[in-house]
Amino acid sequence: MELKSRLLRAATARPGVLLAVRPGATRERLFVEAELVRRGWPCAAGPASANLLVCVGEATTAEDDWAERLWLGIPAPKARVTASAVERAVEALDRGRADLLSGAHQHHVGRHEQTDGDLHRGHHEHQESPDPAPESGRHTHDDHNSHGSEHTNGSSAGAHQHGAHEGHASHEGHNGHAAHGMHGDHDMGVVAGLPMAARADDRDGLRLDRLHVPLGPVLADWPAGLVLRLELQGDVVQQAAVERIAAPITARPPFWNEPWLRASAGERVARGDAARRLCAAHLDSLGRFLAVAGWDDAAAEARHVRDRALAGVAATELTSSVVPLIRRIRRSRTLRWLTAGLGVLPSEHAHHLGVTGPALVADGDVHGRVLVWLDQIERSAGDCDAPGTLGAADVTGPRGRTDGANLPSQALLDVLPGLLEGAEFACARLIVASLDPDLDEFTWAAPPVRGPADD
Amino acid sequence: MTDPAPLWAVLALPAVLAGAAWAVASFDAVLGAGARAAWPGREALRLLVQQPRRTRAADVPLTRLGSTLLPVAAVLAAVVLPLGFRSVSDLPEGIVWFNAMEALAWAAVWLTGWGPNSTLSLIGGYRFLAQGLAYELPHMLAITTAALGAESLRVGDVVDAQAGLWFAVWMPAAFGIYLLSALAMSFWGPxxxxxxxxxxxxxxxxLSGVDRIVFLSGRWLLFVVAAAFSVPLFLGGGHGPLLPGWAWTLLKTAVVLAFLVWxxxxxxxxxxxxxxELAWVVLTPLAVAQALVVAVVVLNR
Structure with missing residues (x-):
C-alpha cells in the first residue's frame, strides 16, 4: 500500500494537463499557462494523454456537454478542476493534484460539479444505448464515472463514421443535443451504433468517404470557444462552417482589446500600456502559430517573452528579448518555404469582408500575416514605456478596429470558410492560427454590434 | 568481416537500445527551457499508471498490433547494427534486412492510426503513408549507394570498406539524404x-497508458537505430585511431544523435x-547522380 501510494505520487508529480478554455477567459488562460510552465506540467494534446482537466473560466450549463465528453475521454486516474479566476488558479491546480492522489475525484466530480442531472443522464443515454458492441463486458453502465476511459466515448468513433454527429475527433465539438436529431439522415448502414460515412467526389474526381468532423472547442493551440464543422475527405477539407460555443456575457472587456475599448469609453489609457498589450497579443498569437507549425522551441520562447511583456518589464529589456526571437523567425527559410502560398487573402477581399487588422495589412498568405505580426511586435515593444495617453482616434487593437460595425474577430471568422476549403488538415490549422480570431470579443456586454450568440 | 557476437547479445540488444533511447530522450528534454533530464522517466511512470481507454467501434487488436510492432521493428532492424565490429547477426543481406524492418514501421503507424476509429488518429496514419512515399525513394538510393561503394550488402563489409576513407566524405549527398530519411522513418523531429x-x-x-508508452518509446528506439545505422554506413563504423572500435561507434552515434536533436x-x-516535391524533384535525382558517381569510381577501381 505504501509502495502503491508512493508510485502514484511519483507518477502524478507532473500530471498531463488538458486545458479547456472558455471564451472570455484569456486572462486566466495566460496565468494558468505560465503557472504550468513554472511547474513543468506538460500540456496534453488530447484527452488520451491527460490526467487533469482544467476548465479555465466561468462555467455555463450550456457547455457542460462538451466538457463532459472531454472528461469521459480521459483515462483514470483523473481529476477535474475549474480555474474561474486568476486568484483561484493556483489553488485549483493544487487541488487537482491532490484529487489525483486521493483518487476521490471521480465521485467528487460526478456528484458535485455543476452538471445538472438531466444533461448528465441524457449524455450517457446517448453514449451507451446505441452501443451494441459487446466488446468485452469490461465496462458496465454503472462504472462510467470511474472508468470513463474505457467507454467507447462516442467521441472519436463518432467523428470518424458518423455524419453530422459529433465527436471528440477533436476533443468535443458538441454544442448541445440538437445534432443527435440528425441520426435519421443516414441511410448508409450502421456500425456499432454509428452510421457509416457518406461518399462524394473528391478534388480528383474519386469517390471517397466524407467525414463530418467538428474541430474544437478544445484542441491544443486553438482559439478558445471556436468550433469548425469540417467535411473531410482523407485529410482535405471540403467544406467548413464556423460556430462558437455559447459563453456567458460579461461586463469585463475582452483582455486583448481592453486598452482601446477603455480609451473609446473615455478613460485615460497610457499609450505605453496599449503598446504593451498589442505586443503581448501578437506574441500570444505568434506562440500559438509556431506551436501549430511544429516549432515548439520558438513557440515556447514567444510565450516566455509574452509573459515578460505582460509582467511589465522595461521597453529596452523587452526589445532585447524580442529582437533575437523576431530575427530568428524572419530569417527561417524553412518556415517561409512551409507557409508561403497558404491561405492567400488579398486585401480587396479582406476589406470587403470587413477585416481591418494585420490580416488586411498583410495582403497575402499565412507567412505574410506572420511577418506583419513580427513588425508590429518589434514596433510596439519599443513603445511600451511611451508617454502620453491613447487618443479617441486610436482604435486599432491587435485584430483590427474596435470601433467598427463588426467585431474584428467576426470578420476573421467570416473569412475562414473560404480560406479553408480545399486545404489539407495541417494547412487548415495553420490558416486558423495565422488569423487567430479572439472569441473573447463576443462575450463582452456592450460591443458596438453583436453577432448572434450562437449560430 | 565482423566477428560473431555471443548469444547473450540477443538479450542485451533491446536493453542497450532502450538505455540509449532513454539517454537521447533525456538529452532532448534538457535542451527545452526549464526542463529536467528526469522528465522522460516521470512521463513513462505517469503513463504506466494510466488505464487503457477505448474508442467506440475501435479495432483493439489491430491498434495493439500496430503499437507493439513499432519497437519490435526497431529492435529487429538493430540486429545488423555493429557495435565496433560486432553485430548480433551480420547477415549477408544486412542492408536489405535493415530496410525491410524499417518499412515495418509503415504498417505499424498505419495500423495504430486506423485501429481506434478516430478521425485525428486516422489522419496521422495517412500522413505517415504520404511521408513514406516522399522519403523512401531517395532513402533507398542512399543506402544502395553505400552498398555499391562496398560492393556488398553485408554491413560488416561496408564498415571494412571504410577503413581508409569514410563514405560520408566521398558520398556526402547520400549521407545527407540518409540523415533526412532517418528522421522521416522514425517520424521524429521535423x-x-x-x-x-x-x-x-x-x-x-x-493511445493511453501502456499502449502509449510502447508506441512512443518504439518511436524513440526507431530514431536511435536509424541514426545509429548512419555510422556503419557512412561514418566508418568502429574505425578510428587510439580508441577501441566499440568506443568509436558509440562516440560517432552520440554525435549524430546530438546533432539531430539539436x-x-x-x-x-x-x-x-x-x-x-523536394524529395522527388531534387533529392531523388541527386541520389541517382551520387550513385552514378560511386558506380563509376567502383568500376574503375
Whole structure:
C-alpha cells in the first residue's frame, strides 16, 4: 500500500494537463499557462494523454456537454478542476493534484460539479444505448464515472463514421443535443451504433468517404470557444462552417482589446500600456502559430517573452528579448518555404469582408500575416514605456478596429470558410492560427454590434 | 568481416537500445527551457499508471498490433547494427534486412492510426503513408549507394570498406539524404507530422497508458537505430585511431544523435505536401547522380 501510494505520487508529480478554455477567459488562460510552465506540467494534446482537466473560466450549463465528453475521454486516474479566476488558479491546480492522489475525484466530480442531472443522464443515454458492441463486458453502465476511459466515448468513433454527429475527433465539438436529431439522415448502414460515412467526389474526381468532423472547442493551440464543422475527405477539407460555443456575457472587456475599448469609453489609457498589450497579443498569437507549425522551441520562447511583456518589464529589456526571437523567425527559410502560398487573402477581399487588422495589412498568405505580426511586435515593444495617453482616434487593437460595425474577430471568422476549403488538415490549422480570431470579443456586454450568440 | 557476437547479445540488444533511447530522450528534454533530464522517466511512470481507454467501434487488436510492432521493428532492424565490429547477426543481406524492418514501421503507424476509429488518429496514419512515399525513394538510393561503394550488402563489409576513407566524405549527398530519411522513418523531429500536436497526437491521439508508452518509446528506439545505422554506413563504423572500435561507434552515434536533436529545435515541422516535391524533384535525382558517381569510381577501381 505504501509502495502503491508512493508510485502514484511519483507518477502524478507532473500530471498531463488538458486545458479547456472558455471564451472570455484569456486572462486566466495566460496565468494558468505560465503557472504550468513554472511547474513543468506538460500540456496534453488530447484527452488520451491527460490526467487533469482544467476548465479555465466561468462555467455555463450550456457547455457542460462538451466538457463532459472531454472528461469521459480521459483515462483514470483523473481529476477535474475549474480555474474561474486568476486568484483561484493556483489553488485549483493544487487541488487537482491532490484529487489525483486521493483518487476521490471521480465521485467528487460526478456528484458535485455543476452538471445538472438531466444533461448528465441524457449524455450517457446517448453514449451507451446505441452501443451494441459487446466488446468485452469490461465496462458496465454503472462504472462510467470511474472508468470513463474505457467507454467507447462516442467521441472519436463518432467523428470518424458518423455524419453530422459529433465527436471528440477533436476533443468535443458538441454544442448541445440538437445534432443527435440528425441520426435519421443516414441511410448508409450502421456500425456499432454509428452510421457509416457518406461518399462524394473528391478534388480528383474519386469517390471517397466524407467525414463530418467538428474541430474544437478544445484542441491544443486553438482559439478558445471556436468550433469548425469540417467535411473531410482523407485529410482535405471540403467544406467548413464556423460556430462558437455559447459563453456567458460579461461586463469585463475582452483582455486583448481592453486598452482601446477603455480609451473609446473615455478613460485615460497610457499609450505605453496599449503598446504593451498589442505586443503581448501578437506574441500570444505568434506562440500559438509556431506551436501549430511544429516549432515548439520558438513557440515556447514567444510565450516566455509574452509573459515578460505582460509582467511589465522595461521597453529596452523587452526589445532585447524580442529582437533575437523576431530575427530568428524572419530569417527561417524553412518556415517561409512551409507557409508561403497558404491561405492567400488579398486585401480587396479582406476589406470587403470587413477585416481591418494585420490580416488586411498583410495582403497575402499565412507567412505574410506572420511577418506583419513580427513588425508590429518589434514596433510596439519599443513603445511600451511611451508617454502620453491613447487618443479617441486610436482604435486599432491587435485584430483590427474596435470601433467598427463588426467585431474584428467576426470578420476573421467570416473569412475562414473560404480560406479553408480545399486545404489539407495541417494547412487548415495553420490558416486558423495565422488569423487567430479572439472569441473573447463576443462575450463582452456592450460591443458596438453583436453577432448572434450562437449560430 | 565482423566477428560473431555471443548469444547473450540477443538479450542485451533491446536493453542497450532502450538505455540509449532513454539517454537521447533525456538529452532532448534538457535542451527545452526549464526542463529536467528526469522528465522522460516521470512521463513513462505517469503513463504506466494510466488505464487503457477505448474508442467506440475501435479495432483493439489491430491498434495493439500496430503499437507493439513499432519497437519490435526497431529492435529487429538493430540486429545488423555493429557495435565496433560486432553485430548480433551480420547477415549477408544486412542492408536489405535493415530496410525491410524499417518499412515495418509503415504498417505499424498505419495500423495504430486506423485501429481506434478516430478521425485525428486516422489522419496521422495517412500522413505517415504520404511521408513514406516522399522519403523512401531517395532513402533507398542512399543506402544502395553505400552498398555499391562496398560492393556488398553485408554491413560488416561496408564498415571494412571504410577503413581508409569514410563514405560520408566521398558520398556526402547520400549521407545527407540518409540523415533526412532517418528522421522521416522514425517520424521524429521535423518529420513528426504523423504524430503531430496539430492533430492532437495523430496516430497516437487515442493511445493511453501502456499502449502509449510502447508506441512512443518504439518511436524513440526507431530514431536511435536509424541514426545509429548512419555510422556503419557512412561514418566508418568502429574505425578510428587510439580508441577501441566499440568506443568509436558509440562516440560517432552520440554525435549524430546530438546533432539531430539539436537541429530539430531550429526548424518547424515539415509538411509532406511540400517535402514530397523536394524529395522527388531534387533529392531523388541527386541520389541517382551520387550513385552514378560511386558506380563509376567502383568500376574503375
Amino acid at each position: 518529420f513528426d507530422q504523423p504524430a503531430g500536436r496539430d492533430v492532437a497526437g495523430g496516430a497516437a491521439a487515442e 537541429a530539430r529545435r531550429r526548424i518547424p515541422t515539415v509538411r509532406m505536401e511540400r517535402y514530397v
